[in-house]
Amino acid sequence: MLEVAFLSDAPRVAGSEVWLADLLPHLPAHGIQPSLYLPQHETLTRFVEGLRGSAVTVERYDDQEELPHLTRAAGLRVVQAWEPWTYRRLLPRLAAPRLVISHDQLDYHYPAPLRALYREIYRQTKAEAFRQADGVVTVSNWGANFLRHRMRLPDTQAMTNGVDPVKFRPAGTEERAALRASLGFTRFTVLIPGRFTLEKNQLAAVRTARHAPALDFVFVGDMDAGMGIGVQALARRRQLQNVRFLGRRWDMPELYRAADALLQPTLAENQSLVTLEAMSSGLPVVTTPIPAQAELVRDGVDGLLVPAQPALLARALLALAAHPARARQFGAAARQRVLDHHTHSGSAAQLACLLHAASALAGGAGQG
Numbered sequence: 001m002l003e004v005a006f007l008s009d010a011p012r013v014a015g016s017e018v019w020l021a022d023l024l025p026h027l028p029a030h031g032i033q034p035s036l037y038l039p040q041h042e043t044l045t046r047f048v049e050g051l052r053g054s055a056v057t058v059e060r061y062d063d064q065e066e067l068p069h070l071t072r073a074a075g076l077r078v079v080q081a082w083e084p085w086t087y088r089r090l091l092p093r094l095a096a097p098r099l100v101i102s103h104d105q106l107d108y109h110y111p112a113p114l115r116a117l118y119r120e121i122y123r124q125t126k127a128e129a130f131r132q133a134d135g136v137v138t139v140s141n142w143g144a145n146f147l148r149h150r151m152r153l154p155d156t157q158a159m160t161n162g163v164d165p166v167k168f169r170p171a172g173t174e175e176r177a178a179l180r181a182s183l184g185f186t187r188f189t190v191l192i193p194g195r196f197t198l199e200k201n202q203l204a205a206v207r208t209a210r211h212a213p214a215l216d217f218v219f220v221g222d223m224d225a226g227m228g229i230g231v232q233a234l235a236r237r238r239q240l241q242n243v244r245f246l247g248r249r250w251d252m253p254e255l256y257r258a259a260d261a262l263l264q265p266t267l268a269e270n271q272s273l274v275t276l277e278a279m280s281s282g283l284p285v286v287t288t289p290i291p292a293q294a295e296l297v298r299d300g301v302d303g304l305l306v307p308a309q310p311a312l313l314a315r316a317l318l319a320l321a322a323h324p325a326r327a328r329q330f331g332a333a334a335r336q337r338v339l340d341h342h343t344h345s346g347s348a349a350q351l352a353c354l355l356h357a358a359s360a361l362a363g364g365a366g367q368g
Contacts, residue, residue: 001028002359005074006036007067007094009086012043014195015273016080016103019139019161021047023348025054030352037061037070068093076359079133087129097358100133102126105268106146108199109290119150127151134361137354140271142291157354161271162347163280165339170282170331171257179258185216188321190286191259191278193220193252196228199268201288203227204308206234208263209243211314215321217263219245220255256281261320261327265308269293279303280338284330286316296342302334 006024010017024034035057038044048058061067067090071077077098081087091098104126108118127147130136136156138144144158171179180186190209194200202219209217222228223245235243249255256262262278262285269275269292276296278285285303287293299305304316320327 001031001033002076002356003033003035003074004076004078004355005071006034006078006080007071007090008036008038008079009064009081009083010038010044011041011082013047016082017044017047018273019103020080021051022162022164022344023351024056025051026345026348027352027355028055030349030356032352032355033057035059035074037067064090068095071095076355078355084125084129087126087132091129091132097134097361099355099358100130100136102130102136102138102143102147103270104138104143105199105270105292106138106143107150107291108268109288110199110267123151127153135358137351138270140292140295142295143270146291159350159354160342160347161273161276162342162344163273163276163338164344165280165335167253168256168277168280169253170335176257179254183255183258185218185258187214187216188260188317189216189218189258190261190263190317191218191220191255191283192263193255193274194264194266196221196223196225196231198227199266200227201265201267201308202231203234204265204310204313205263206231206238206240206243207310208265208313208317209235209240210238211311212318213242215242215317217243218255218259219243220247220249220252223247252277253281256283259283261286261317262303263313263317264288264293265313266290266293267308271296276338276342279334280342282331282335284320284327285334286313286320296337297334298337301330302337303330 027034037059040060040062051058072095077094078101080101108115130153136153139161141158144156147153147156192205196202232245256278262283264287266288271292285297286306287297288308289305297303306312306316
């Protein structure tokens with residue numbers, strides 16, 4: 001059994017932490033015993049409690065200075081950090097072999113000067129720090145190519161994200177009707193979940209709602225964030241009657257099952273869990289044709305790839321509403337794509353293969 005220590009500096013739970021909770025419990029079936037090292041933040045307590053009873057050993061630390069000693073006996077160390085300084089400070093002090101797993105969005109499709117500036121900042125911060133590792137893993141083929149060629153990190157490997165197709169599934173007719181009634185969904189309902197940030201582009205989604213008054217638009221996320229406050233103000237200023245803000249929710253599977261389509265006018269992704277959750281739930285997806293999204297959504301097969309222009313996004317959504325059979329066809333194809341390529345078990349198998357390969361490359365340390 002290969003002992004692998006996963007190290008995080010997470011200040012709170014986000015998609016990368018959900019990824020750990022979803023995949024690490026699958027690793028013992030592949031000959032890997034995972035342990036997870038997390039800081040002593042109160043915001044992580046519920047997350048840690050959720051891992052109790054699983055095959056994952058969770059250790060809390062007060063200071064990153066402890067980690068080189070605490071993880072020395074492991075056969076492999078994997079760092080998944082939020083902050084560039086964590087990589088710079090920690091990687092040189094960890095025993096080899098050590099990997100980085102990056103969920104970073106990597107490239108922001110802003111206007112050219114801003115995009116170039118972001119790339120250079122990323123190059124000088126995280127990408128430069130990654131060179132201290134023995135290899136890098138990221139969660140899309142596009143992302144791996146970007147790190148290899150744009151960031152000059154040749155030892156980068158790709159895996160794909162996955163979701164639970166039992167948790168995220170289409171609803172039967174009666175269940176769907178009950179869910180829609182309980183949520184007050186009466187017309188063609190477009191779901192827009194995600195963190196309220198500039199790159200998630202909820203501003204474009206609100207402007208899309210203005211072009212499609214016959215459809216309802218439901219936003220889910222941290223609407224108390226600065227961008228969330230701004231988006232709500234825009235909706236009020238435009239006096240949009242077809243926009244609702246639900247805030248943070250813990251019933252996302254039910255919301256996907258009750259909605260009619262997912263709108264994601266995003267400007268930056270690596271491999272979006274929101275997109276995969278919606279696809280697994282049988283929803284047609286309307287999203288932007290940035291590389292990470294085009295890797296998941298086949299235009300005209302699983303959904304529609306549309307530039308982040310409100311009038312064009314509205315036209316695509318109105319077409320889905322006007323042609324329900326086609327929308328159902330997209331949703332069925334999207335779910336099948338998840339079943340074929342993007343389940344938790346499949347992602348865990350890919351991750352295990354990469355971890356065993358990293359250990360073998362270093363001489364097989366930690367196997368027994």
